[in-house]
Structure formats: structure tokens, C-alpha cells
Amino acid sequence: MRELNGRELAGFIKERQAHQVRHLRAIKKFPKLVILYDNNSPVIAKYMSLKERYGEDIKVDVEVRRLEAATAAEAVKAAAEDDSVSGIIVQLPLAECDMAILDLIPNKKDVDGLRGERDTATAMAIHWLLTGYGIELPSLKLAVVGRGKLVGAPLLKMWQESNYDVEMFHRGDDLMRLRDFDVIVTATGVPGLITSEMLKQGAVVVDAGTASEKGVIVGDVAEDVRKNRDDLTITPKIGGVGPLTVAMLFENVIRAAGE
Secondary structure (H helix, E strand, O other): OEEOOHHHHHHHHHHHHHHHHHHHHHOOOOOEEEEEEOOOOHHHHHHHHHHHHHHHHHOOEEEEEEOOHHHHHHHHHHHHHOOOOOEEEEOOOOOOOOHHHHHHOOHHHEOOOOOOOOOOHHHHHHHHHHHHOOOOHHHOEEEEEOOOOOOHHHHHHHHHHOOOEEEEEOOOOOHHHHHHOOEEEEOOOOOOOEOHHHOOOOOEEEEOOOEEEOOEEEOOEOHHHHHHOOOOEEOOOOOOHHHHHHHHHHHHHHHHHHO
């Protein structure tokens, strides 16, 4: 089995970013990311801590702020109007606040791409991961499982605009049809959804799904897939898409700070 290890690629990117931040600080520009959240999920807490640690490593200030439904709009506007803030993300999914607050983030500070006016950090991470490992996307049949705002929908849009042969699978679709596809990206948050019999020989599988089971973060791919299918090229349980998503997020923060 071949692993698509996002950590390896992210490590090279991180070194370059640290150098860029040192340069920005030398000319009195200080990149800063504000993370807004209202969800106490352990998955949310894990991803926010990863971003805080990454920012600390490359000397980008990261500030986490909890949202309250009654004052969420004001909180987003305050961050949007703060000249010291380079980028803003709303950590999804939201528990109580209205998704409309995403529209209050100025495009130049929308480093996660959730307003839909640029590619999301996660979609870019998946694309970079596959191309970084030499997967020839233009010549393959691609499937995206799940049409979420963070992964599925923006990735489909990105690949359609590149004229790739890509199809979206929604809830209720026949997933056995995935056997006809060379590359499968799944991001539904349904543990164990993708099973071994759904995958063709030699398929490439990117598991970008996240859910919590008894306090453990799990993906969409069933346990039997990694145990029994040595022919696959697949992301590991930990360190696949996540590290590159964080790297792409900070790439946008650094770019915004330098403008």
C-alpha cells in the first residue's frame, strides 16, 4: 500500500513559510489569524489546536475567539475591521450561529475560502497532495463523495473548471459505482462509509471525512480497507489531508499580510 502522506509535503511548505514570515516581520508586517468558533466538539478543538501550534512554529499570531449567537455578527465585523488581523476563519461546523456570518468576512481576509469566492484551503490541500505524489488527474476518472461547503462542493468546482472527468456522489447514491473511478475523495463525516468492495484495483483514495467516535477522530474509510487492500494508494488515518490544509490556510494568511 502506498501512502499519501500530507505531513511530508507540509514540512517543506512550512520551512518556506517560516522564512517568509521572518522577512515580513523584519519590515514590520505581522501576520495574524483569528479563529472564530461556537462548537465544543473534540474534532473542532483538535483542528484549532493544530492551527495554533502551526502558527507558533512559523511565528504567525493565532487568536481563538468563541462566538455567541447573539453577538456573532458583531464579533466577525470587529475582526474584519481590525487592521492587525490578516485572516479570519469560522471553524465549521457551527453549533448555534448562523452560517450567514461567513458573508461578513472581507474577501481579502477569507483565508479559508468559505465565502465561495476562492478555492477553499482543504480543496487546495487535496489537489496539492495528489499532484505532489504524481497522480495524473487530467487522465483519470475522479469521484467526490459528499458535497459539503468545505471540501466536496469547492473541490468539484475546482476540478470541473480544469475540465477534469469528475462526478459528485450525493447522499443516497449507489456507492458501488465508485468501482468505475480511479480517484475517490470522500468527505462525508460518516464513519466506515467507504468499504473495500467499493474500490477498484489500484484506486487512489483520499479520506477527508472527520467524525468523533468515543472521543477518537475517525474518517469515512472503513477499517478493512487499509488492512486488506495493499493495491491502493491512500491517505493514512492521521497526517493525510489535515497537515496540508493547515499549510494552505497559513499560505493565504501570509499572502494577505504581505499585500
